Amino acid sequence: MDDAHTVVWNRPERAAKGPAPSRTRAEITAAAIAIADAEGIEALSMRRVAKELGTGTASLYRYLASKDDLLDLMLDAVAAEDGGPPAPTGDWRGDLRTLAYRSRATIHRHPWMTSLAAGRPSLGPNSLDATEHALAALDPLGFDIDVMITVVDTLHAFVRGYAIGELAQQEAVRRSGVGIQEWMDAHAPYLDKVVSAGRHPLLARVIRDAELPHAADSAERGFQLGLERLLDGWEANLPIRP
Amino acid sequence: MDDAHTVVWNRPERAAKGPAPSRTRAEITAAAIAIADAEGIEALSMRRVAKELGTGTASLYRYLASKDDLLDLMLDAVAAEDGGPPAPTGDWRGDLRTLAYRSRATIHRHPWMTSLAAGRPSLGPNSLDATEHALAALDPLGFDIDVMITVVDTLHAFVRGYAIGELAQQEAVRRSGVGIQEWMDAHAPYLDKVVSAGRHPLLARVIRDAELPHAADSAERGFQLGLERLLDGWEANLPIRP
DNA sequence: CATTACTGCGAACACTGTACCCGAGTAGAG
DNA sequence: CTCTACTCGGGTACAGTGTTCGCAGTAATG
Numbered sequence: 001m002d003d004a005h006t007v008v009w010n011r012p013e014r015a016a017k018g019p020a021p022s023r024t025r026a027e028i029t030a031a032a033i034a035i036a037d038a039e040g041i042e043a044l045s046m047r048r049v050a051k052e053l054g055t056g057t058a059s060l061y062r063y064l065a066s067k068d069d070l071l072d073l074m075l076d077a078v079a080a081e082d083g084g085p086p087a088p089t090g091d092w093r094g095d096l097r098t099l100a101y102r103s104r105a106t107i108h109r110h111p112w113m114t115s116l117a118a119g120r121p122s123l124g125p126n127s128l129d130a131t132e133h134a135l136a137a138l139d140p141l142g143f144d145i146d147v148m149i150t151v152v153d154t155l156h157a158f159v160r161g162y163a164i165g166e167l168a169q170q171e172a173v174r175r176s177g178v179g180i181q182e183w184m185d186a187h188a189p190y191l192d193k194v195v196s197a198g199r200h201p202l203l204a205r206v207i208r209d210a211e212l213p214h215a216a217d218s219a220e221r222g223f224q225l226g227l228e229r230l231l232d233g234w235e236a237n238l239p240i241r242p
Numbered sequence: 243m244d245d246a247h248t249v250v251w252n253r254p255e256r257a258a259k260g261p262a263p264s265r266t267r268a269e270i271t272a273a274a275i276a277i278a279d280a281e282g283i284e285a286l287s288m289r290r291v292a293k294e295l296g297t298g299t300a301s302l303y304r305y306l307a308s309k310d311d312l313l314d315l316m317l318d319a320v321a322a323e324d325g326g327p328p329a330p331t332g333d334w335r336g337d338l339r340t341l342a343y344r345s346r347a348t349i350h351r352h353p354w355m356t357s358l359a360a361g362r363p364s365l366g367p368n369s370l371d372a373t374e375h376a377l378a379a380l381d382p383l384g385f386d387i388d389v390m391i392t393v394v395d396t397l398h399a400f401v402r403g404y405a406i407g408e409l410a411q412q413e414a415v416r417r418s419g420v421g422i423q424e425w426m427d428a429h430a431p432y433l434d435k436v437v438s439a440g441r442h443p444l445l446a447r448v449i450r451d452a453e454l455p456h457a458a459d460s461a462e463r464g465f466q467l468g469l470e471r472l473l474d475g476w477e478a479n480l481p482i483r484p
Numbered sequence: 485c486a487t488t489a490c491t492g493c494g495a496a497c498a499c500t501g502t503a504c505c506c507g508a509g510t511a512g513a514g
Numbered sequence: 515c516t517c518t519a520c521t522c523g524g525g526t527a528c529a530g531t532g533t534t535c536g537c538a539g540t541a542a543t544g
Contacts, residue, residue, distance in 0.1 A: 010432035018521020019510045046501065056524035058502080067501065068417075111361075118357035118406050119413035123429065128442060135444035145447045153407060154400070154468030161403025164360050165395060171361035175310075187365065190252035200370060202377035205387045226396030226472075229479060233471030236478065260490020261540045288532065298493035300533085309532065 008069040009076075009124055023053060025063050029073040033110070036074065040174060041112035046070075071116050076124025078113060081106045088137045093231050095137035096151075099130070100159050100227055107163040111171055114164045143238065151234055158230055166219045250311040251318075251366060265295060267305050271315040275352070278316065282416060283354035288312075313358050318366025320355060323348045330379045335473050337379035338393075341372070342401050342469055349405040353413055356406045385480065393476055400472055408461045 013025055031052045036044050046067055050057040064070050082102045088095055107113050122131075134152040173183045195204045255267055273294045278286050288309060292299040306312050324344045330337055349355050364373075376394040415425045437446045 007429050007432050010435065015521055017511055017519075019508090019523095021522070045499085047499090050524095058504090058525075059523050061502070062522060062524095115357055115360035117410075118360055119353075119410060119417070121410040121414050123432075125436070128436060128445060132442045132445050135448070139444060145444070145451050148444070149448050150464045150467055153464055154404065154471065157403030157407055157468065158396070158400050158472075159403065160406055161399030161401065162396065164402060165399055168359075168361060168363040172363050175361070187249050190249050190365075193252065194367070194370060200374045202381060202387070202390070203370060203374050206377070206391050209387050222392045222395055225392055226399065229396065229475030230400070230468075230472050231475070232478060233474035236474060237471060257490055259488070259542060261492095261542090263491070287530080289530085292493095300494075300535090301492050303533070304491060304493095 007123075008065065008072055011065075013063075021062065023055065023059075023063065025073060026077075028053065028060060028063055029070065029077050032070055033074050033077060036112045037110060041115060042175070072120065072124065075113065075116055075120060075122065076126045078106055078110050079122065079124060079130055080126040081109070082126075082130050086133065088140065090140060092137045092141060093235060096134065096155055096231065097227065099134055099137070100155060103130075103156075103159050104163055104223060107160075107167070111167045111174075114160065114167060117160065141238070147238070154234075155230065158226060162223050162226060166223070249365075250307065250314055253307075255305075263304065265297065265301075265305065267315060268319070270295065270302060270305055271312065271319050274312055275316050275319060278354045279352060283357060284417070286354075314362065314366065317355065317358055317362060317364065318368045320348055320352050321364065321366060321372055322368040323351070324368075324372050328375065330382065332382060334379045334383060335477060338376065338397055338473065339469065341376055341379070342397060345372075345398075345401045346405055346465060349402075349409070353409045353416075356402065356409060359402065383480070389480070396476075397472065400468060404465050404468060408465070 014021060028049065032044055032049050035048055035052060046060055047057045049070075050060055060070075064073075082099070086095065086098060122128075131152060134155070135148050138148045138151060173180050176183055178186075191207060194200055195207055198204075256263060270291060274286055274291050277290055277294060288302055289299045291312075292302055302312075306315075324341070328337065328340060364370075373394060376397070377390050380390045380393060415422050418425055420428075433449060436442055437449055440446075
């Protein structure tokens with residue numbers, strides 16, 4: 001691939017001269033996302049994508065400079081799922097909450113997102129759109145741009161971080177290839193040892209109290225609580241408008 | 243490796259019968275961490291670790307069932323850096339703040355942590371210790387264990403999520419192999435185009451206002467602000483004690 | 485001492501990302 | 515229309531990956 005000096009977002013899709021390409025970047029990206037969704041991110045290889053599309057592997061490099069570029073495109077493509085422009089309603093808190101829930105839903109639909117997003121700045125057009133929308137919710141308040149971006153960043157941080165925790169076990173189980181029952185059985189002896197050793201009394205309470213009560217919506221409730229606390233904190237402490 | 247049915251934390255390090263092993267798991271883990279710190283997580287291969295230790299590659303599999311186990315051990319080893327038991331001072335808010343800052347410092351020392359931690363539950367002994375300590379800071383308040391673990395989880399989520407955002411660009415630059423200046427030069431045309439297109443007026447303000455003012459401590463200030471808002475939110479809304 | 489169970493490890497296997505090179509095909513120049 | 519300069523698709527090849535197998539050597543057990 002040429003143009004290695006520039007960046008995937010700024011590279012023309014089609015050359016000026018030669019024959020028309022038979023695929024598009026979007027097509028390739030969609031195929032890659034489908035594979036990652038269905039078989040996990042570790043099953044995503046260039047050969048696998050090529051097979052899915054019925055092309056030769058080397059052909060993909062006519063569209064992408066590297067696999068890294070493909071991963072960037074995947075992340076930006078799913079960022080578009082967070083939704084189109086939900087016009088600011090005037091209720092900044094409600095708007096930000098909506099964005100947070102949408103973002104969480106998208107991550108749950110594509111659990112491989114979190115591991116990719118670590119170490120990859122979100123500079124794709126759809127990611128930038130999402131940030132713009134979040135900022136727009138705060139715009140009517142008339143605060144300094146530094147405050148606005150900080151609010152958006154911390155909110156984003158919480159959503160991403162919480163989702164990582166939520167998905168960690170689920171992803172570990174999936175990668176192990178066995179069912180959840182076998183996975184828990186494999187871990188039970190170790191956790192039992194920790195609990196009965198007595199040096200983690202509070203953790204022991206968590207594990208015991210969460211034996212079955214660990215309701216299916218406990219993660220969602222925790223997310224909701226933390227989100228509202230963070231919004232509370234900002235609402236109570238927004239600096240005086242200039 | 244045998245004992246594939248059990249879990250790395252619960253597997254005896256030394257066999258009962260044969261000759262004494264010449265390395266330890268901790269030694270291997272330390273070598274792996276050193277490599278990841280110095281050359282990045284993508285440079286970490288089993289062959290590279292073996293070379294570092296002066297052993298044969300296959301020998302590592304006498305100590306570890308898989309590379310995945312090694313990654314788990316690495317994460318738990320750095321979790322120990324978060325520090326020993328900082329006895330609860332009675333000031334729960336200060337204690338949690340201390341833990342958050344320590345955790346952030348550890349992540350900055352080992353930027354590969356975030357990408358590993360995504361998709362990997364923190365069940366190692368040192369990670370469990372850290373959680374126990376965080377819970378201990380809240381224990382004197384006498385709240386329900388569910389509330390306590392939610393506070394700790396949301397705090398953890400914020401710290402992890404914020405660090406991911408902080409490190410994303412830095413890691414992308416490092417992976418690209420070029421200096422920060424070349425990296426920014428490569429991205430500038432694209433960002434200029436976005437800004438001058440005019441469809442992201444708020445982002446444009448962020449980019450322009452952060453041209454140079456983007457002080458070295460701006461990330462730290464954002465972290466501090468977000469953390470205090472989250473703690474504010476909890477402080478103002480802790481449920482009535484039973 | 486013989487047996488057993490382990491250790492270290494060279495070699496090999498099935499994969500990975502991707503560079504190179506080719507024939508085939510298309511757009512613009514003259 | 516012809517010619518030239520380019521692009522597209524993709525087979526092949528290379529260096530590197532995680533991991534398994536089998537074998538020689540060693541320590542503890544009976």
